[in-house]
Amino acid sequence: MGDMWLSELYGKEIITNTGRRIGTVEGLIVDFEKGALASMLLVKPEMITRAQNTPLQLAKNSVKYDRVKSVDQTIIVSDEAIRR
Numbered sequence: 001m002g003d004m005w006l007s008e009l010y011g012k013e014i015i016t017n018t019g020r021r022i023g024t025v026e027g028l029i030v031d032f033e034k035g036a037l038a039s040m041l042l043v044k045p046e047m048i049t050r051a052q053n054t055p056l057q058l059a060k061n062s063v064k065y066d067r068v069k070s071v072d073q074t075i076i077v078s079d080e081a082i083r084r
Contacts (some may be wrong), residue, residue, distance in 0.1 A: 004071065006030070007083065009040065013074045017042070022077065023052055029062065037065040 006028055014022040027041035039062040041048065048057045069076045 004036065006058070009037075009071070009075070014040065014042070015074050015076055016079045017069055017076055018079055020079070025075070039064050 009025045009028065012025050014025065016022060023042035024045050025040045027045040028037060029039040029041065030036070031038040039058075042061045042063070048054060048061060063077055067077045067080070069078060
């Protein structure tokens with residue numbers, strides 16, 4: 001994947017490599033120590049931070065960026081990217 005601005009990911013649709021629609025990018029989690037994108041959120045960040053069980057909500061409503069296969073008009077991820 002080529003270089004891109006993080007802001008370009010917001011609003012992109014996330015689809016599995018088998019065609020299942022997951023959702024759209026509503027937020028991002030950046031690992032500043034590694035200097036890399038860690039996860040894409042499927043809900044607004046404030047919805048997770050206000051949740052009673054934040055770690056569970058984060059796991060249910062995010063896709064790890066290392067599962068991304070390609071980024072263009074949509075984001076294609078491997079099927080095992082979602083644990084639902």
